[in-house]
Each structure stands twice: as C-alpha cells, then as structure tokens.
Amino acid sequence: MSTEDTTPMRTELSSLGEFGLIDHLTSGMKSGNKSTIKGVGDDAAVVDAGKKLMLISKDLLLEGVHFDLTYTPLKHLGYKAVAVNVSDIAAMNGKATQILVGISVSNRFSVEALDELYAGIRLACDRFKVDLVGGDTTSSVSGLFISITAIGEVDKGKIVYRNTAHNTDLICVSGDLGAAYMGLLLLEREKQVFKANPQMQPDLEGFDYVLERQLKPEPRVDVIVKLSEAGIRPTAMIDISDGLASEILHIANDSGLGCRIYENKLPIDVQTAEVASQFKLDPTTAAMNGGEDYEMLFTANVNDFEKIKSISGLHVIGHMTDKEEGNYLISAGGSLYPIEAQGFNHMREVE
Amino acid sequence: MSTEDTTPMRTELSSLGEFGLIDHLTSGMKSGNKSTIKGVGDDAAVVDAGKKLMLISKDLLLEGVHFDLTYTPLKHLGYKAVAVNVSDIAAMNGKATQILVGISVSNRFSVEALDELYAGIRLACDRFKVDLVGGDTTSSVSGLFISITAIGEVDKGKIVYRNTAHNTDLICVSGDLGAAYMGLLLLEREKQVFKANPQMQPDLEGFDYVLERQLKPEPRVDVIVKLSEAGIRPTAMIDISDGLASEILHIANDSGLGCRIYENKLPIDVQTAEVASQFKLDPTTAAMNGGEDYEMLFTANVNDFEKIKSISGLHVIGHMTDKEEGNYLISAGGSLYPIEAQGFNHMREVE
Numbered sequence: 001m002s003t004e005d006t007t008p009m010r011t012e013l014s015s016l017g018e019f020g021l022i023d024h025l026t027s028g029m030k031s032g033n034k035s036t037i038k039g040v041g042d043d044a045a046v047v048d049a050g051k052k053l054m055l056i057s058k059d060l061l062l063e064g065v066h067f068d069l070t071y072t073p074l075k076h077l078g079y080k081a082v083a084v085n086v087s088d089i090a091a092m093n094g095k096a097t098q099i100l101v102g103i104s105v106s107n108r109f110s111v112e113a114l115d116e117l118y119a120g121i122r123l124a125c126d127r128f129k130v131d132l133v134g135g136d137t138t139s140s141v142s143g144l145f146i147s148i149t150a151i152g153e154v155d156k157g158k159i160v161y162r163n164t165a166h167n168t169d170l171i172c173v174s175g176d177l178g179a180a181y182m183g184l185l186l187l188e189r190e191k192q193v194f195k196a197n198p199q200m201q202p203d204l205e206g207f208d209y210v211l212e213r214q215l216k217p218e219p220r221v222d223v224i225v226k227l228s229e230a231g232i233r234p235t236a237m238i239d240i241s242d243g244l245a246s247e248i249l250h251i252a253n254d255s256g257l258g259c260r261i262y263e264n265k266l267p268i269d270v271q272t273a274e275v276a277s278q279f280k281l282d283p284t285t286a287a288m289n290g291g292e293d294y295e296m297l298f299t300a301n302v303n304d305f306e307k308i309k310s311i312s313g314l315h316v317i318g319h320m321t322d323k324e325e326g327n328y329l330i331s332a333g334g335s336l337y338p339i340e341a342q343g344f345n346h347m348r349e350v351e
Numbered sequence: 352m353s354t355e356d357t358t359p360m361r362t363e364l365s366s367l368g369e370f371g372l373i374d375h376l377t378s379g380m381k382s383g384n385k386s387t388i389k390g391v392g393d394d395a396a397v398v399d400a401g402k403k404l405m406l407i408s409k410d411l412l413l414e415g416v417h418f419d420l421t422y423t424p425l426k427h428l429g430y431k432a433v434a435v436n437v438s439d440i441a442a443m444n445g446k447a448t449q450i451l452v453g454i455s456v457s458n459r460f461s462v463e464a465l466d467e468l469y470a471g472i473r474l475a476c477d478r479f480k481v482d483l484v485g486g487d488t489t490s491s492v493s494g495l496f497i498s499i500t501a502i503g504e505v506d507k508g509k510i511v512y513r514n515t516a517h518n519t520d521l522i523c524v525s526g527d528l529g530a531a532y533m534g535l536l537l538l539e540r541e542k543q544v545f546k547a548n549p550q551m552q553p554d555l556e557g558f559d560y561v562l563e564r565q566l567k568p569e570p571r572v573d574v575i576v577k578l579s580e581a582g583i584r585p586t587a588m589i590d591i592s593d594g595l596a597s598e599i600l601h602i603a604n605d606s607g608l609g610c611r612i613y614e615n616k617l618p619i620d621v622q623t624a625e626v627a628s629q630f631k632l633d634p635t636t637a638a639m640n641g642g643e644d645y646e647m648l649f650t651a652n653v654n655d656f657e658k659i660k661s662i663s664g665l666h667v668i669g670h671m672t673d674k675e676e677g678n679y680l681i682s683a684g685g686s687l688y689p690i691e692a693q694g695f696n697h698m699r700e701v702e
Contacts, residue, residue, distance in 0.1 A: 011463060012461065012462070013456065013460065013461070013465070013490070018488060025465060026486050029482075032482060033482050035504070039484040040483070040485055045449065046484075047502060049401055054400060056407075056451060058485050059487065060489050062491055064492040065455070065492060097387070098396065104411055110363065111363070114376060118377075125380075129384065130384075131380075131382040131390060132377060133391065133397075134395075134407065134408075135373045135391050136411055138416065138417070140413055145496055151398060
C-alpha cells in the first residue's frame with residue numbers, strides 16, 4: 001500500500017539543489033488573483049492591500065538541519081526565528097508588523113523549554129514592534145520544528161525587489177561579513193571536544209562577537225531607516241542569509257546582469273579573520289560563502305555614492321555589469337575569480 | 352553544554368493539551384501595531400489592509416502525526432494541505448487568495464514524489480482560485496513536514512469571528528459529520544492487516560465516501576457563497592477540524608454562552624453509520640468527536656431559520672443558551688450529556 005515510491009523514475013532531491021527544486025516545483029504556475037503582485041522568487045511574497053503592499057515571508061527552522069540545541073539556547077533560537085523573518089521583510093524595504101509562529105515539538109521538550117523559546121520570540125517581537133497574531137503548536141515524532149510567517153507592509157512606491165538592479169549600479173553591503181559562519185565553526189568545534197571529553201569546558205573566551213553573530217543575529221532594520229532618511233532608494237535588495245556569493249548571484253541573474261566584487265572592499269571583522277586563520281580558512285571565503293550574516297546587500301545608482309559613503313556601516317564593494325561580463329571577484333592582486341554559489345545550501349549539507 | 356533541560360522544573364506538554372499550551376505560550380501578549388485586528392484565537396489572524404481585512408491562517412502537517420504515507424497518496428496530501436487552509440479562511444467568511452508552502456523532506460523522497468505532492472497543491476490552487484506565492488523547501492533529518500500559510504480577504508463589514516454568537520442563536524452545520532474519522536479507522540485497519548500479511552489486498556470496496564472524506568476533504572467555500580446569496584450573516588463561525596464537540600465549545604466558551612445540541616438532528620451519512628457499527632462505535636460519537644470533517648459550523652439569528660432550512664445541505668442542530676445552562680447534547684431519549692472536547696487532540700495522541 002505504500003504510495004510514495006510507486007513512480008518508476010527516481011530523481012534525487014540533491015541533484016536539483018534547494019533553489020533548483022523550488023524553481024522546478026513552482027514553474028509554470030500562474031497567478032489569477034489581481035491582488036497577487038509578486039509570487040515565488042524574492043525575500044517575501046507581495047500582495048496588493050489597497051493603499052499599501054503587504055509582504056509575507058516564511059521560514060522553516062528544523063532541529064538537526066538549521067540549528068543544534070547542543071549549543072543553541074532556546075531563547076536565542078526564538079529570537080533568531082523572528083529576526084530572520086524581520087530581515088526578509090526589511091530586504092523588500094518594508095516593515096514587519098505581525099508574525100505567526102508554528103511549532104512542532106516532541107515530548108522530549110517540557111513546557112519550561114517552550115517558555116524559553118517563547119521568551120526569545122517575545123523579546124524579538126518587542127524589539128522590532130511585531131505583533132504575534134497566530135500560534136499553532138503540535139506534536140512531532142521527534143525534534144523541534146519552527147515555522148514562522150511574517151507579515152509586513154511597504155508603501156507602493158517604495159518596494160524594492162531583487163531583480164531590478166541596473167548596469168553600472170554600485171553594490172553595497174551593511175556591517176561585516178563571515179562572522180556568523182565563524183561562530184558556527186567555533187561552536188561545532190567545541191561540541192566535538194565536549195563529545196570526546198565531557199569534562200572539558202568549552203573554550204569560547206574572547207569570541208563574543210562571532211558567537212553573537214551566529215546565535216543572535218540582528219536584522220538590519222536600521223539600514224532601511226538610514227537609507228530612507230538619506231533619500232537613497234536601493235535599485236535592488238536582498239538580505240544575506242546564504243552568503244554574499246549566493247545573494248549577489250540572485251540579484252545579478254534575476255536582473256539579467258553581471259557583477260564585479262572587489263576583495264579588498266569586503267568588510268571583515270578582525271575576530272572573523274582571527275577565527276578563520278585558526279581554521280586555516282581564507283577570510284574572503286568566509287565573507288563570500290559564510291551564511292547567516294543577515295546583512296543587507298543592495299544596489300544603488302552611482303550618483304548615490306557620496307550619500308552612501310556618508311552613512312556609517314555601509315560599504316561599497318563592487319558594481320553591476322553587463323550580463324556578458326560574468327560574475328567575478330577581483331582579488332587584491334587584480335586576478336578575476338568566478339563567483340559561484342556555495343556555502344549555505346542546507347539541502348546539500350544534509351543529503 | 353545541553354541547553355534544553357537546564358531548568359529545574361519540568362512540566363510535561365501533555366499536561367496542558369494543545370489549546371492550553373497555545374494559551375499558555377501566548378498569554379499576556381499585547382498587540383502594538385494598529386493594523387493588528389485579531390491575534391491568536393480564531394481560524395485565522397486578521398490584519399487591517401485598508402479597504403479590506405486580510406486573513407492569515409497557518410497549518411502544520413507532519414508525517415507520523417497528521418498523516419500516514421502508507422495510505423495517503425502524496426497528491427491527495429498536497430490537495431488536503433491547501434484545502435484545510437482554504438477552509439480556515441472560509442470560516443472567517445473570507446475568500447482565500449494566496450498561499451505559501453513550506454516543505455521539509457528527507458532524502459527518502461525523490462523529486463518525482465514531490466512532483467506528486469505539488470500536483471495536488473496545484474489542483475487545489477486551481478480549484479479554489481488561490482495563487483501560490485511562496486515556496487520554501489528544505490531538507491529534514493527524517494520525514495515530511497508541510498507548513499502552509501494562506502492569505503485571504505474579506506470586506507470589513509462581513510467578517511465573522513467565533514466569539515460573537517448570541518444567546519438563543521441557532522446552531523447550524525453543513526454537510527454531514529463523522530465520515531472522515533470513519534475513513535481514517537478503515538485505512539488504519541487495512542494498514543494493520545497489510546502489516547500482518549503483505550499478500551492481503553486492502554478491503555475498502557464500497558466505502559468510497561468515507562475514504563474520500565478522509566483523504567480529499569473539500570472546504571465548504573460553497574456554503575459561504577450560499578449564505579451570502581441568501582442574505583444570512585452567521586453570528587459566529589468555525590470550521591470543523593477537531594470534531595463538532597471541540598468546535599462548538601470554542602464558539603460557546605469564547606462567546607460566553609452555553610449550548611444545546613440535539614442528537615437526532617445530527618447529520619450522519621449512512622456509510623458513516625455502517626462503518627461505525629463495524630467498529631462498534633456509536634455514530635453520534637463519530638459525529639461529535641471525529642475530526643477533519645471540514646464542514647462549517649455556525650450560529651445564526653433565529654429569524655433566519657426559514658432561510659437556512661431552504662438551503663440544501665444545511666442543518667439546524669441546536670441553539671445557544673446562557674452560560675449557566677452549560678453545554679449539553681440532548682439524546683434522542685431526552686437525556687442530557689455534557690459536551691466535552693475530546694477526539695482530535697494531536698498533542699494527546701502522540702504523547
């Protein structure tokens with residue numbers, strides 16, 4: 001009576017990758033409702049709500065895939081689950097207003113454990129002025145599964161998509177890159193040490209910054225506000241959840257353009273570089289392919305260069321080109337390296 | 352380094368139950384955004400979208416908890432995942448317009464298997480004129496997890512909540528009750544037979560109706576349309592996902608009222624009664640506590656009695672009372688039985 005493998009063909013999911021799979025599953029779908037403005041293919045879906053546009057983002061967080069409770073405090077996890085969705089809405093130049101939280105848990109978890117998780121959710125809701133408007137809690141056979149839906153809004157004239165960059169536009173990024181991934185490597189290392197010898201205390205001293213970047217990312221809502229105040233409207237925008245390389249390729253490919261990024265312009269914190277060196281990793285690799293920075297990556301007209309430079313914490317790291325010129329990282333020595341999406345493909349990691 | 356059980360207290364999730372847990376986790380949360388109209392505690396959240404109200408529902412479907420792939424075709428599962436959310440929106444007197452689908456799968460599943468699932472999702476989207484606007488696909492350590500968010504809309508003057516019934520209102524239900532649960536019992540029985548002897552063919556002949564009610568529920572969007580055409584505005588409404596008893600208690604408790612339901616008014620299909628008798632179950636128990644019927648349960652002013660009776664497929668099964676009169680089922684013989692929520696508590700089932 002099994003129904004799931006009766007088809008003679010079997011194509012492995014890993015052969016398509018996460019983005020390939022979504023494209024495959026949703027290809028050819030047409031929208032029929034006139035309120036549907038934008039479907040699959042950006043940080044959030046866009047629905048016409050009359051005076052404003054409504055933004056809807058959705059994220060799934062699975063134990064064992066997206067987080068490891070060995071070193072992730074539940075309160076931090078709750079905070080992060082909200083934060084990454086607030087970031088998705090911000091990446092459309094919008095403001096998150098409501099969230100719905102779906103949680104599946106096994107009986108391994110106590111009410112007190114869920115209280116901790118919700119304490120983090122509440123903290124993030126307070127901080128980002130988001131109302132929790134829906135909660136669905138159900139049991140799971142094993143593990144913890146979190147599904148967050150965020151609702152946001154943006155004025156019709158202000159929405160920013162990822163496929164609207166123009167040739168010669170500046171490529172800009174907020175904050176610094178690669179730190180969250182270095183935090184993850186440290187936590188994974190200490191976990192292995194702990195597994196080998198439970199008497200050992202974790203050696204995480206002096207690495208607060210990269211650990212916090214991993215465990216408690218802050219969505220860059222402030223960047224959206226600063227850009228607006230400075231009168232800069234990004235031509236395209238995306239938040240960095242899968243690594244700079246992956247995200248700039250989304251902007252470039254979806255806009256039908258190429259890009260150049262300059263290695264010596266990449267903002268990398270000294271702690272990130274230090275941890276990278278411990279792991280014998282090139283800090284540039286950490287910055288390009290480390291995921292979960294949740295910084296804003298955007299393109300802007302070259303005429304906005306001075307305005308952007310005047311905003312502290314924003315960095316111009318390259319520019320868009322014709323599609324024919326391809327997607328390249330220019331090394332400090334002037335060599336060209338093709339930019340390829342790698343790093344944070346959760347689909348590939350597990351399978 | 353484990354973080355999940357460091358609290359000295361441990362309260363089991365099962366001690367609160369699903370609804371108790373949601374109440375516990377979300378209690379005391381205040382809404383700060385003026386667009387937030389209704390938060391936790393109805394079929395869908397309600398957000399002010401200017402001219403209309405926007406409705407957002409969210410459902411989680413987990414393999415091994417909400418469905419069993421031994422007897423659930425993936426195409427049916429995809430259809431049902433959309434259908435139950437369309438039903439949630441309809442229960443607010445609204446029309447579903449968009450959905451977002453989040454799927455987590457292990458590498459046990461092939462691309463072809465997900466194609467089947469999406470074929471069902473597409474079929475339901477076409478049928479209910481819902482646009483798929485977001486897709487998130489990620490890997491899971493094991494099993495299939497589906498998270499659906501549905502967006503809908505309703506005119507401001509037409510929304511119907513579950514907490515707005517009035518004393519003496521009629522209690523009405525569409526279709527018939529208990530069939531989906533009988534379908535589930537049949538499928539579970541045949542699964543056990545098959546496990547004991549894989550050579551045995553499943554004996555499901557002649558039970559198409561109850562099987563279809565379980566595997567391919569149809570949201571009663573037609574009921575919403577018929578009520579509107581007849582000029583009837585329900586005073587309160589909810590869809591029946593957890594069984595009539597559980598749902599009428601939501602309406603009664605949330606409205607601060609009591610209720611009387613008459614056993615001999617309960618609409619029960621002959622096939623439901625037949626299967627119930629095979630399982631030595633009282634058909635009334637199936638109707639009261641069997642879940643997943645996805646019929647509409649609503650209250651209406653007594654003056655609408657004639658209009659309601661004139662609509663085929665609607666049944667008046669009781670009336671609301673003062674809270675002090677309690678919640679009772681009146682048996683065919685005139686005895687009073689207290690109505691208690693039982694049946695479909697997925698939290699209790701697994702744990």
